[in-house]
Amino acid sequence: MFESLTQAPADKIFELVAKFRADTRPEKLDLGIGVYKDQAGNTPVMRAVRRAEQMILDAQTTKTYVGVAGNPGFRDAVRDLVFGGAVANERVASVQAPGGTGALWVLMKLVDRANSGGRVLISDPTWPNHEPMLEGVGLKVDTYPYFDPATRSVRFDALMAKLDGLGPNDTVLLHGCCHNPTGANLTEAQWDQVASSLRRTGALPLIDLAYQGFGDGLDADSYGVRKVAATCDELLVSFSASKNFGLYRERAGVSFAVARDKASAAIVGSQMGNIIRAAWSQSPDHGVEIVRLILTDPDLRADWEAELTEMRETMLDNRKRLAAALRKASNSDEYDFVAEHRGMFSLIGISPEEVTALREKDAVYLIGDSRMNVAGLPRDDMDALAESIIAVTRA
């Protein structure tokens, strides 16, 4: 039977990870995959995570199943973190899912159940996995204008023109904060307009919230989610704890569906549970129990928030340092946007050929569209990196 198969297309992010691992040059620099790194290039286990993990090991008495919808204390604590009371709890249905991707997948399946084969609009550009995931569940993919490579900012008028033309059968996949890959984000005033448009047209918002706390802060980064939740009757949100808790391999995520009332939320919740039962049946508990403990224990929570703040401030400082180094190396303000963007990434705007040259010549790894992970930047060696970047653009 297998002779009918051909090689599956490679994911550009994981392809780059493999290339980086195979590179034997000691000076190699990974600015590719979205994983936080400290100055030594390590992705640390966060302090509060280590403590919570030990508490689980000491206290856990069973490994029996938790239930199809997953750990309820975790889901409720994350609901409060994400929505901050912007919507009545009884309108929010939730299920646990393996990571942000699992959470997104459940929501996409839900959209397909509610509106079979319907159209979902994704931002141009977006995270490379959005489109294959949507196609995989049988939904139609369209795009909305988002990023202007000339100004390195959001094409807001074009975005609004597209959103205003949507209808109740459309779903719009938005990035809650820290847009991946561009680093260009909606302002609060722009979120207000997006929420009003969604309310007017009845299009269903699906918000991917994978980087809460990596942009401007935990509350600031959920402004969009909260505004849309307070404005619209229905909303879907996928949450990932991979980045803000550093729990990449534990696969801790939640699918949230905000419905118009309690009865409708119960129906939507039953559908999400049904999707999970027929897919992986039960979700893993270890990572989510860590998150539950951290969010509900004041001492652990304070420690986690402090470390998350340190990580966010490091990324911001890296942005400022690189922008200054690029200003010096290019003798222009062309790259000042790096300091204005927020989150883990910026599209720095060099061509795919220049990205390849940078990798081959100087062992600096960016995704082919020039997405750079700012967490991995060499804090004390920005000038050399900036000179390498400018050199390939002038070669």
Ligand code: LMR
């Ligand atoms: C990324 O965008 O690099 C991360 O979200 C990792 C992934 O799964 O693609």
